[in-house]
Every structure is written in structure tokens, then in C-alpha cells.
Amino acid sequence: MLHLRVVCPPEHTTAVVDLLKAEPGATHLIVLRGVAVAPEGDVVEADVAREAADDVIEKLCARDLDHVGAITVEQIDTALSDSADKAAEDAPGEAADAVVWEELLARTGEESRLNGTFLGFMIIACLLAAVGVVTDSPVTIVGAMVVGPEFGPLAAIAVGLVRRRWDLVGRAVAAIAIGFLLAMVVTAGGTLLGQWAGLLDVNAVRGGHNVDFVYDVGVFSLIVALLAGAAGMLSMTSAKSAALVGVFISVTTIPAAGYAAVAAVLGEWQRCLYSFGQLVVNLVGIVLAAGLVLVLRKRTWTNRDNGRPLSTG
Structure with a gap:
């Protein structure tokens, strides 16, 4: 209750x-x-x-x-x-x-805010992903998936698009764009520092590795992203929030960003491009599926949207 x-x-x-x-x-x-x-x-x-x-x-x-x-x-x-x-x-x-729609708007509005905490989690998650790439550690990659806070703004984009709350969409898009850009820049800097200190070898991302799934973009990448987006939005719109942890672990948004940053610094441009493609496919798939879930549940909402401005505090 x-x-x-x-x-x-x-x-x-x-x-x-x-x-x-x-x-x-x-x-x-x-x-x-x-x-x-x-x-x-x-x-x-x-x-x-x-x-x-x-x-x-x-x-x-x-x-x-x-x-x-x-x-x-x-x-x-x-x-x-x-x-x-x-x-x-x-x-x-x-x-x-x-579905309590005003509650959902308030929650996604809060989670889409661009602030120091959000950026801190993005940077830490991306750095963890880079360490996982360099050390060929799937466990570290999974840790980066869990730490990443990107699902909140992605859910906000879906809610904003379906409810035509363009202020929410704008805030969430800004958070995602700036968050990933800053995290990848910091990760690239960390990679350069590691290379200079002799901790990183260019062969770290060459050949076959356990973490190559991060940049191996394909149809199943989209399928997983769609399923994760649907599960995440079902979790946010119901009383069953435990499923969000599974969503975090199933998508390769943060790991793809970390892999792209490392590959770019090491001159592995093909893998960098594939990783970036993996990132885009996952972002788009999550938003599409989350939006579809909201549309299917649209029968429960009212026509009136009081258009309250998003909280800034």
C-alpha cells in the first residue's frame, strides 16, 4: 500500500x-x-x-x-x-x-539529473570496465555493469517520449551524452597513464579473450537490450524492483564504452568502432523496449498530464 x-x-x-x-x-x-x-x-x-x-x-x-x-x-x-x-x-x-504515473515521472525525473554523483558512478564504472578489458576479467566487467547508473536516464527518455514530456527527455539525453563522454575521456586518460607507467601492453586487446563479447555487436546484442529494457521498465512501473539488478548485469553499455576508450588509445580502431556500435545498439534497444512497455500499459493512465516542472532539488 x-x-x-x-x-x-x-x-x-x-x-x-x-x-x-x-x-x-x-x-x-x-x-x-x-x-x-x-x-x-x-x-x-x-x-x-x-x-x-x-x-x-x-x-x-x-x-x-x-x-x-x-x-x-x-x-x-x-x-x-x-x-x-x-x-x-x-x-x-x-x-x-x-502503475502510479506521477510517481514514475517523479522517480525518472530524479534519476535523470546530471550531478556529481551520477558522473562519479559513470566514471568509476567505465574505469572498472577498462580494467576488465586489460586484465581479461569477465567478473570485473560484470562489476562495471552493476555500478553503471545509466538505466535511470534511459528509462526517463522512454517515459518522456511516451508521455510527451520533452523537458524530461532533454534532461535525460544530456545526462547520458555528457556522462558517457566524460567517462570515456577519463578512461582514455587512465589508459594513457597506465601505458606510460608500463602497466598496459598494446597486446591487451589483441587476439581472443574472454571479454571480446563486449565489442562483438550483432542481432543478439539488440535482443538482449530489448529484453533488458522491457524487464527494467516493468520493474520500475510495478512493486517488483529486484529485477533491476538483472537488467544491470545483462546489458553491455558501460563495458562497451570502456572497451572503446581503451581500444582508441591503443590504436585498435576497428574494435573501437565495434564497441561504439555495441553501445549505441544497447542504448537504443533499451529505450525502445522500455517505451513499448509503457505504451502497452497506457490503458492505465489518464489523459491529463499536469505538466509539472521537473524537480531540481
């Missing part, structure tokens, strides 16, 4: 309470009058079944409460209550299949 808190002007309180009383998927209704300071007003709280949350939030936004007041939603891990059980049973659908 989700915990819903609404800060509203006093003249809206009765309507909000009536709305939640009429919702079979809502329970544990609490009204606190005059306690809100900024913005001023009353506070109405309730626990709402996930499958009913999107409709409730839409009705609250239709009353302009996201502008004249505030609407916050939090995940409830455990609710020991017969009334909560009844609300979950009475709400239509299944919680795992429910």
Missing part, C-alpha cells in the same frame, strides 16, 4: 475527505485541521492500495491541490490491519500490475 498525505486549504478539505471515503481502495483516513504551516491549511492522510492510487492522485490534481496545496506519496512496507486488507481486496486489479 501507499501512504497519501494531502495538504489543502480548508475550503477543499471536505471534498478531499469525501473523495477518499468514496474510494474503496482507501483506508486509515485521518484529518488534521489547521496544522499545516507552509502551505497553510489542513492535512488529510490515508493509506491507499497501490492499484487505486493513480486514480486518487488524478482526482486530487484535478482539484488543483498540487498547486494550492501539496500531495505526497510514500511506500508502506508493512500494514497490519483488517481494513487495509479489505481496501487491497476491494481495489480493482493487482498491486504488482499497478
